[in-house]
Amino acid sequence: MKVDLFDFELPVERIALRPARPRDAARMLIVRESGPFEDRGVRDLPQMLRAGDVLVFNDTRVIPAQLEGRRGDAKIGATLHKRIDLRRWQAFVRNAKRLRPGDVAEFGGGVTAVAEERLADGSFVLFFEGEEPVEVLLERAGRMPLPPYIAGKRDTDEQDRLDYQTMFAAEDGAVAAPTAALHFTPELIAALDAAGIGRETLTLHVGAGTFLPVKADDTADHAMHSEWGRVERDVADRLNAARKAGGRLIAVGTTSLRxxxxxxxxxxxxxxxxxxxxxxxxxxxQFRAVDGLMTNFHLPKSTLVMLVSALMGRERMLSAYRHAIENEYRFYSYGDSSLLLP
Known part of the structure; x- marks a missing residue:
């Protein structure tokens, strides 16, 4: 399909630069296969679901994967994308023409990395020197990797270390948050429990590829970056049992869905x-696992707009996005939510 089919005009003022406070005060657009859209709030989620339904969360934890440093007299930036082993990460490098295999990049705080290899997609394999765990080095030298549509408008600060992390975050390894789950609070979870709505967690370490634009003209020519994930056997068994009993599986975020x-x-x-x-x-x-999706509003022509269009239909989703824009919903990572029920 032509990528332009998933384009729409988004006024810049609709891009959220900070999350709603409290988190569950965000708005939520209910989109069904037909009929009018419903303007609700995230706190209405227990009433929008049924007892026996199960919400599926991603428990990945965002690491401070944005690094600024130097190679000699040249400034470079690195955004870690995917762990290779205990000391090696694949990274997208800014000013990459100034970095060659064998060069050492210095990121401050005594954190250095060797550019071991340049990969076919232009990214680098970085080997972090020393004996301290890489996670410790990143806490010392790294910044939270806010999406470019936020980072380009304001500086990352200490508040982002809290805001850009879900309440379920447990497994280190993501370089982008599973943002649909940013809306959840202990109070909302208690209300969901009281309504008989279950929850399960899995792990998908979101990579920096999620921020990359689709450069191809046709979806058939776009290559997705791979990301590492895990579904435990007992989780899979409980999800299958819930579905067999008539419950719906609602993915919280496109990462959980994928x-x-x-x-x-x-x-x-x-x-x-x-x-x-x-x-x-x-x-x-043809979807095999999920019966619905809770997700934020995504970028024009992005793979995530394509995904929600696959779930609900392209025209239906573009209509929903027009409704959201006209009704001043907040977009992207720190923005409002939608509940898609095909």
Whole structure:
């Protein structure tokens, strides 16, 4: 499909630069297959679901993966994308023409990394020197990797270390937050529990590729970056049992959805999963695992707009986005939410 089919005009003032406070005060647009859209709030979620439904969260934790440093007299920036092993990360490098294999980049605080290899997509393999765990080095030298549409408008600050982390964050490794879950609070979880709505967690370490624009003219020519994920056997068993009992599986965020779909066989059964996924969901995809999706509002012509269009239909989603823009919903990572129920 032509990428331009997923384009729309977004006024710059609709881009949220800070989250709602408290988090569950955000708005939420209810989108069903047909009928009018419903303007609700995230706190209405327990009333929008049914007892026996299960929300599926991503428990990845965002690490301070944005680094600024030097190679000799040249300034460079690095955004870590995907862990390779204990000391190596794949990274996208700004001013990459000044970095060659074998060069050492200095990121301050005694943190140095060797550019071991330049990969076919232009990214680098960085080997972090020393004996301290890389996570410790990043806490010392790194910044939270805010999306460029926020970072380009204001500086990252200490508040972002709290704001850009979900209440479920437990497994270090993401360089972007699973932002749909940023809306949840202990109070909202208590209300969901009282309504008989279940919850499960899985892990997908979101990579920096999520911020990359689709440069191809046709979706068939776009290559997705892979990300590492895990679904535990007991989680898969409980999700299958909930669905068999008539409950719906509602993915909280596109990361949870993509991992669930990657872990599900043609028979519709979710299985244990551990490894990389580069699943690219576009209209025409036959969903096997999920019955709904809670997600924020995404960038024009992005892979995530393609994904929600696959779930609800392209025209339906573009209509929903027009409604959201006209009714002053806040967009992107720190913005409002939508609940998609096909």
């Amino acid at each position: 991992l669930l779909e990657s872990a599900t066989g043609d028979d519709g059964m979710i299985g244990e999963f551990s490894g990389d996924t580069d699943i690219f969901i576009t209209p025409g995809y």
